[in-house]
Amino acid sequence: MVDARGYSCPMPVVMVQKEVSRSAPDQLEVLVDDRCAVENISRFAGHSGYxxxxxxxxxxEFSLLLTKLP
Structure with a gap:
């Protein structure tokens, strides 16, 4: 899980990028409290196959569940 609450963009996206690069999870939950972060993480996830x-x-306050596409 990545808890990016309290951070403004681009930090939440950077945190998710690092976790995806580090562990390539099949699923990843991300917590954010910024609508801009929701949009940017969603865009990153789509480009990364999630x-x-x-x-x-x-x-x-939002929970994003990223699931690796087959």
Missing amino acids: AVEIREVADD
């Missing part, structure tokens, strides 16, 4: 499921878990 599907993204976005859930709003609280006001302006």
Whole structure:
């Protein structure tokens, strides 16, 4: 899991990029509290072969589930 709450872009994307490069997970949960980060991480995930499921878990707090595409 990557907890990027409290960070503004581009840090959340950088954190996700590092985790994907380090461990190439089949699934990765990412927590963010910035709508811009949701968009940028979703874009990165799509370009990196991951599907993204976005859930709003609280006001302006989101959980993104990245799942590696076959």
